[in-house]
Amino acid sequence: MRERMRNNLESYLTGSLPAQENEIFEAMLASDAQEREQLEWMLAQSKLIRETLRTPPEVAAELAPAPGFYARVIARVEAEAQPSFWSIFLEPFGRRVAYASVALLLVMGLVMLSTPNETAPELAEAPGQVLMDDHPEVHLVGDTADDRDRVFVNLTALDQ
Amino acid sequence: MVLPETGAGAVLSRGQRTVDQRQTDEIRLVERVKARDEIAFKELVDRYQNKVFSIIYGILRTQGDTEDIAQQVFAKVYFSINSFDSRSSLLTWIYKITVNECYDYLRKKKVRKLVYESDFSEEDSKRMDNSEASADRGPAVDTQLAQRDLVLKLMSKVSAEDRNLMMLKEVEGHSVEELAQMTGMNENTIKVKLFRARQKLVKAAQRLMKSPGGAPTAPQSW
Numbered sequence: 001m002r003e004r005m006r007n008n009l010e011s012y013l014t015g016s017l018p019a020q021e022n023e024i025f026e027a028m029l030a031s032d033a034q035e036r037e038q039l040e041w042m043l044a045q046s047k048l049i050r051e052t053l054r055t056p057p058e059v060a061a062e063l064a065p066a067p068g069f070y071a072r073v074i075a076r077v078e079a080e081a082q083p084s085f086w087s088i089f090l091e092p093f094g095r096r097v098a099y100a101s102v103a104l105l106l107v108m109g110l111v112m113l114s115t116p117n118e119t120a121p122e123l124a125e126a127p128g129q130v131l132m133d134d135h136p137e138v139h140l141v142g143d144t145a146d147d148r149d150r151v152f153v154n155l156t157a158l159d160q
Numbered sequence: 161m162v163l164p165e166t167g168a169g170a171v172l173s174r175g176q177r178t179v180d181q182r183q184t185d186e187i188r189l190v191e192r193v194k195a196r197d198e199i200a201f202k203e204l205v206d207r208y209q210n211k212v213f214s215i216i217y218g219i220l221r222t223q224g225d226t227e228d229i230a231q232q233v234f235a236k237v238y239f240s241i242n243s244f245d246s247r248s249s250l251l252t253w254i255y256k257i258t259v260n261e262c263y264d265y266l267r268k269k270k271v272r273k274l275v276y277e278s279d280f281s282e283e284d285s286k287r288m289d290n291s292e293a294s295a296d297r298g299p300a301v302d303t304q305l306a307q308r309d310l311v312l313k314l315m316s317k318v319s320a321e322d323r324n325l326m327m328l329k330e331v332e333g334h335s336v337e338e339l340a341q342m343t344g345m346n347e348n349t350i351k352v353k354l355f356r357a358r359q360k361l362v363k364a365a366q367r368l369m370k371s372p373g374g375a376p377t378a379p380q381s382w
Contacts, residue, residue, distance in 0.1 A: 041362040055218040063213040
């Protein structure tokens with residue numbers, strides 16, 4: 001039934017279905033309320049689309065474009081053909097430059113990743129630390145005034 | 161050895177030759193446009209401009225932006241001509257571009273939700289002024305606008321391909337055989353596509369027109 005509907009629908013809608021086929025088609029519709037309702041909607045829509053979107057011939061005749069239409073089309077084509085900044089990358093040379101840049105970045109990244117991490121060089125010992133190592137009795141505790149007093153006491157003791 | 165054609169075969173062959181000749185002319189024109197031959201492009205614009213204007217006016221019913229959309233259509237034709245493979249006719253291809261451009265325009269302007277006064281043509285405005293006088297001659301202008309709004313909404317619910325087929329069938333009045341020839345598809349495919357498109361449209365209409373009570377409004381009331 002569905003296949004018959006599908007095959008004959010367009011001819012039925014335009015009224016070009018042969019009489020015998022038309023009878024069979026309508027008998028089929030009479031026996032199936034759902035299909036009949038669907039067809040009613042389709043008929044109504046078909047009519048509505050035709051009436052709404054079809055340009056009447058007398059109006060169509062008046063719709064000729066204003067003089068100079070072709071020149072305006074060409075002006076638009078030329079305006080749209082102006083290259084933008086990004087279109088440089090679509091050109092063969094620009095594309096090659098872009099590919100080369102990406103390849104270079106990849107190589108640099110690989111080199112950086114494959115280079116082993118060297119251990120950080122040891123810091124040279126500061127002179128103050130060397131002096132303090134020679135005189136272990138001096139212990140810096142972080143308080144500047146206190147540290148200074150301790151250093152003076154130690155120096156005085158050293159002189160004596 | 162080639163046998164001479166006689167009778168119906170000869171008539172068919174002459175008809176076929178006319179179609180072939182037209183297709184050959186069209187293919188030549190397209191090849192020249194592809195080669196950026198400006199004279200060929202002018203010929204193409206001259207050949208199809210009236211049709212394009214008519215399609216745009218049919219959908220939008222306003223002359224205000226018709227030329228702008230038509231210019232955009234031909235600019236698109238110029239830039240996309242390399243993608244045209246001659247499987248369908250040039251007119252079908254241009255038709256598709258035009259309808260899509262109209263729907264893009266409607267999407268951008270969002271005129272499908274509301275009908276603005278600026279979209280009235282002068283003819284519509286005059287008829288609106290004389291709506292009482294014209295009441296007995298046909299549907300009122302606001303009814304016509306509402307109907308057009310409904311049709312455009314419904315047509316936006318189906319795919320661009322289905323929409324083009326429906327328009328070529330209903331608006332341009334082509335038969336299934338002609339559509340098959342124009343699109344390069346076979347007749348059964350066209351029938352199946354049209355049937356499915358109509359089903360989708362019915363479902364969309366039923367959803368759109370569902371009254372608060374739940375039952376869809378009868379199509380006779382359109």
